[in-house]
Amino acid sequence: MKALILAAGKGTRLMPLSRDCPKPMLPILDKPVLECLIEHLASQGVTQIVINTSYLAPEIENYFASGRRWGVELAFSYEGFEEDGVLHEEPLGSAGTIRRIQQHSGFFDDTFIVMCGDALLDLDLRALVAAHHQTGALATLALTRVSEDKVSQYGVAVLDDLGRIMSFQEKPKPHEALSNLVNTGVYVFEPEIIKYIPEHTPYDLGSEVFPALARDGRAIYGVEMNFNWIDIGRVADYYSVQMQAIAGELPNIPRLGKEILPNVFVGANTRFDPRRCHIEGPIVIADSVTIEDGATLIGPLFIGRGSVIERGAHLERSLVFEYTRVGAQATLSHVLASGRWCAQPDGLTIDPQKTGIAWILADSRTPRKWLNQQEQLFLEQIDDFPPVCELIENMRREPAFSRPW
Amino acid sequence: MNLINSHQQDDLTVISFNINNLDAGNADAFRKQVRPVLEESKKVAIDMSALQFVDSSGLGALLSCLRFCNENGGSLVLFGLQRTVTALFELMRMHRVFNLFTSIDEIVGALS
Numbered sequence: 001m002k003a004l005i006l007a008a009g010k011g012t013r014l015m016p017l018s019r020d021c022p023k024p025m026l027p028i029l030d031k032p033v034l035e036c037l038i039e040h041l042a043s044q045g046v047t048q049i050v051i052n053t054s055y056l057a058p059e060i061e062n063y064f065a066s067g068r069r070w071g072v073e074l075a076f077s078y079e080g081f082e083e084d085g086v087l088h089e090e091p092l093g094s095a096g097t098i099r100r101i102q103q104h105s106g107f108f109d110d111t112f113i114v115m116c117g118d119a120l121l122d123l124d125l126r127a128l129v130a131a132h133h134q135t136g137a138l139a140t141l142a143l144t145r146v147s148e149d150k151v152s153q154y155g156v157a158v159l160d161d162l163g164r165i166m167s168f169q170e171k172p173k174p175h176e177a178l179s180n181l182v183n184t185g186v187y188v189f190e191p192e193i194i195k196y197i198p199e200h201t202p203y204d205l206g207s208e209v210f211p212a213l214a215r216d217g218r219a220i221y222g223v224e225m226n227f228n229w230i231d232i233g234r235v236a237d238y239y240s241v242q243m244q245a246i247a248g249e250l251p252n253i254p255r256l257g258k259e260i261l262p263n264v265f266v267g268a269n270t271r272f273d274p275r276r277c278h279i280e281g282p283i284v285i286a287d288s289v290t291i292e293d294g295a296t297l298i299g300p301l302f303i304g305r306g307s308v309i310e311r312g313a314h315l316e317r318s319l320v321f322e323y324t325r326v327g328a329q330a331t332l333s334h335v336l337a338s339g340r341w342c343a344q345p346d347g348l349t350i351d352p353q354k355t356g357i358a359w360i361l362a363d364s365r366t367p368r369k370w371l372n373q374q375e376q377l378f379l380e381q382i383d384d385f386p387p388v389c390e391l392i393e394n395m396r397r398e399p400a401f402s403r404p405w
Numbered sequence: 406m407n408l409i410n411s412h413q414q415d416d417l418t419v420i421s422f423n424i425n426n427l428d429a430g431n432a433d434a435f436r437k438q439v440r441p442v443l444e445e446s447k448k449v450a451i452d453m454s455a456l457q458f459v460d461s462s463g464l465g466a467l468l469s470c471l472r473f474c475n476e477n478g479g480s481l482v483l484f485g486l487q488r489t490v491t492a493l494f495e496l497m498r499m500h501r502v503f504n505l506f507t508s509i510d511e512i513v514g515a516l517s
Contacts (some may be wrong), residue, residue, distance in 0.1 A: 165511075227454040332497045342496055350493055356429065357497065358460035 001046045001129070002107065003242040004098065006185075007034060008054035008079055008091040013234050016341040016349050024117035025063065026238060028253050029245050029302065030286055033232060034060065036115045036252065041113075047072055048273045050107060051117070052097040054079040077101050081202040085142035095203040099194055103326065108191045114205075116185035120230040120241070122252060123186060128223060132188040137221040138210035139193055139213060143184035144229050148174050153233070155206060157222045168210070181222065184229050200298045227285040239336060239345040242319050246300040248281045257286050267305065286322070308364045323369075327360040339363030408435050408476035415513065422455040427463030436466045443470060447479040450512050454485030459493060471503060484508055498516050 011023030024034035034051070047069065052251035053060050053076050060076070067074025072239060077100060080089040092100055098114070101107050111129060115121075123142060154236055156169040158178045163297070169178060187205070196212045197203050211219055230250075231240045244251045250262075257267035261274055263281030269288045276293035283297055286305035291297070294311040301315055304322035309315065312328040320326060336343045339362050343349045352361040357378035408431060411420045413422075420442060427435060443449060451470070467483070474481040474503045484506040486494065494500045 303419065329498055331495055333495060335492075335496075342492075344492060348488055349494055350496060354460070355458075355493060356494075360497065378461050400476075 001044075001113065001124075002045045002048045003041055003050075003113040003115065004101065004118045005034065005037060005041075005049060005051045005115055005339075006094055006097065007060055008057075008089075008097065009051045009118070010055045010089075011118070013347075014232070014238065015235075015347065016334065016343055017238060019236060020056075020340070022059050023057050023232070027258075027304075028120065028241060028250070030256050031253065031282060032063065033066070033120060035070075036120055037115065037117060038064070038072060038074070038151060040066065040122065040252075042071050042123070046125065046383050047115065048075075048107075049073070050075045050101055051100070052077045052079060052092075054091040057087065057089075057173070079134050093202040095197045095209045096201060096203040098189075099199060099203070102191070102194050103199065108194065111193065112189055112191070114187040118232055119185060120232070120250070120252070121184065121186070123184075123187075123225055123227040123229070128186070129188055129222045132221070135159070135219075135221050138218050139210070140188040140221045140223055141165065142184050142188075142225050143181040143222045144184050144225060145180055148177065148180050150294075151177040151180050151182065153231075156183050157183055159222050159224075163221050163223065165210075165222045167263075168206070168376075184225075191307075198339075199303065203240060220273070225275060225348055226328040235336065235343060235347045236345040239319065242302060243300045243317070246284050246302050256286060257284065265298070303315070306364055307312065323364045325362045325364040325366075327362075330360045337361060346391065347359055406434075406464050407438070408432060409442075414509065416448055417509075417512065418449045419452055419509065420449060421452040426458040426460075427453060427456055429458040429462040432462035432466040435463075438468075438483060439470055440473070442459060443473050443477075443479070443481075447477075447478065448459065449481045450506075451481065451483050452485050452509070452510065453483050453490060454487065456490055457487060464493070464497060464499060468499075468502070474502075478501060482506055484512055491501050496514065 007022065007024040009023060011018030014023055025032045028036065035366050036235060048073050051060065051074065057078050058066055064074055064405065065116050076302060079091045079097065113125060128142050141157065146154065150172055153239035154171065156172055157165045158167045158319065160166050178243050196209050210220055219276065227235060227279050232241055240367045244250050248255055250268060255265045257265040260266050264274065264279060265284045270285055272291040273293060274286060277291060278296040280298045280301040284300045288306050289303050291309045292301055292311040295309045296314040296315040301322045304310065304324065306323040307320050309324045310326060310328040312390050313326045315326065315330045316333045318332040318334065319336045324337060340363055341349050341351055352358045374387065407425050409420050409422055420439060424431060424469060430517050447461055482504040485508060
């Protein structure tokens with residue numbers, strides 16, 4: 001069986017996370033979502049996989065290379081061009097990429113699977129393909145049922161009694177939704193579908209190919225599948241999935257490292273003395289992390305590899321990305337933080353460089369510099385507030401200035 | 406340029422901004438303009454609602470206002486912070502240094 005994984009998208013709704021990392025490479029704990037998908041495809045007997053790339057393509061291509069490590073044959077189809085040493089993206093859309101791959105090599109010579117590279121799933125692909133063959137359809141979509149309050153996030157499909165899709169609704173309001181069966185972005189196609197896709201042009205499956213099939217009287221089938229499907233389309237989704245992974249609630253995502261205390265997992269080459277910090281699990285700390293004495297760590301919390309957490313820093317219900325230095329004066333509560341940004345789950349972002357607070361949040365690989373005059377002045381001013389110093393020293397959690405009028 | 410306005414509400418002096426950003430470019434000017442108001446008043450509330458961006462210099466200026474008030478037996482509170490500014494205050498732990506309110510009504514309610 002052959003498969004195509006769609007991984008060219010820019011992940012705009014995942015900014016700032018996707019600024020430096022393509023959406024499919026965002027890690028769940030330390031493993032990229034795309035790697036989870038490849039492992040799942042391999043476990044289902046899919047041996048030949050093409051991944052289309054465009055946005056930050058080298059991040060994906062260099063990581064997976066030939067795919068041998070995962071027991072599959074892996075190839076990439078880059079969408080764009082190089083000019084003066086710079087790659088320029090020219091994504092072709094979910095359907096345009098199929099056409100391009102087929103023109104290049106005739107790769108799709110039998111029933112094939114297409115899936116989006118930005119969701120975790122444990123779908124029984126063999127059962128889906130069997131259902132597809134049973135109807136003799138040209139296209140079959142894997143559908144799953146979501147609660148009614150969530151339909152507005154997805155494309156909804158309405159089926160007839162035979163399982164044919166009668167209509168689609170894109171992100172309907174809950175009271176307008178005609179069904180709560182949603183499109184999971186996993187498709188089974190026959191190669192014949194390619195004749196519905198024009199050459200050399202961006203083209204979309206959902207808005208262009210499927211309507212064309214319907215106009216031509218070709219049935220598109222939907223199969224309701226019972227499986228775990230975790231979409232990470234938005235920052236809030238990603239944060240929520242990570243919180244579940246840290247708590248050990250995702251069966252296919254084992255927590256890395258060694259469990260040194262109940263619900264506290266620590267990777268190799270990490271400097272951390274839990275007796276000298278305030279800690280409440282679940283916490284996952286990756287490899288080569290430094291946590292200075294006197295830090296407060298309250299779970300669910302993930303600290304990415306190579307990070308440095310300075311003495312007195314307070315971290316709570318947060319995700320710290322790799323190579324992040326968290327300064328002693330920082331309070332990270334319910335945020336996603338890297339050396340370049342600090343975001344809340346709804347996407348609200350602070351840029352530490354722009355805000356002049358790079359001594360609180362920075363890349364841990366950047367050598368620590370002397371504070372400039374302005375920064376020094378600011379810290380001196382903070383030092384003038386004894387309660388703040390006390391806070392930093394003792395990590396007290398009550399308001400420092402609760403004095404009434 | 407006048408960066409701030411002030412007016413009296415009950416026994417509170419309310420300072421508001423005529424600017425959207427409080428940063429390295431205007432923090433010193435703000436400090437100078439606000440000082441006479443703080444010298445005159447014991448109870449001061451700063452309306453932060455116009456500010457979309459505050460950097461470390463701006464935070465430093467606000468801290469120096471608070472220090473001045475405390476040293477002179479007065480009190481200073483902030484209200485109406487936009488979400489980005491609130492997020493910065495939380496990251497910097499400044500929300501535990503300042504008394505923060507959502508609105509002037511909340512301050513008046515707390516006073517009564």
